[in-house]
Amino acid sequence: MTRKYKPLAQEEGDPSGPIVLHGSYQVELLAGGSSQTVLHNPQRSPHNYHRKEFTEQFDLLQRFFGKLSALNRAVNRIRFLKRQLADVQKRLEDGEKLTCH
Known part of the structure; x- marks a missing residue:
């Protein structure tokens, strides 16, 4: 995959989640207006976790992934706004008359 920009953080290992x-x-x-649902039965981890510790770790990682998603949405919004501002600046430099709606 080719990206137009450098990611804020490099991903190490498997970035698939907790x-x-x-x-x-x-x-x-959900993608492109279509959805597909499947059942998944993950195998037991070879690590010897206690259920309470495992649940606490999973909850913490879910919160981290939620914050990371929010950060990515904010970065994308900033990039979108920067493109809009650049477009307005170009239009002003070209002498185009802007109207407010």
Whole structure:
């Protein structure tokens, strides 16, 4: 994949997300107006986790991923606004009359 910009942080290893507890999960993928739902049964981790510690770690990682997603949305919004400002600046330099709505 070719990116127009350099990521803010480099990803090390598998960026797919936190390890989940053993059990059955329903996973839904939404893309381009279509959705697909599948059942997933992850295998037990070879690590010897206590359920409480595992749950606390998972909850913490979920909060981190939520904050990272919010940060990515904010960065994308800033980039969009910068493009809009550059367009307005170019139009002003070209002498175009702007009107407010």
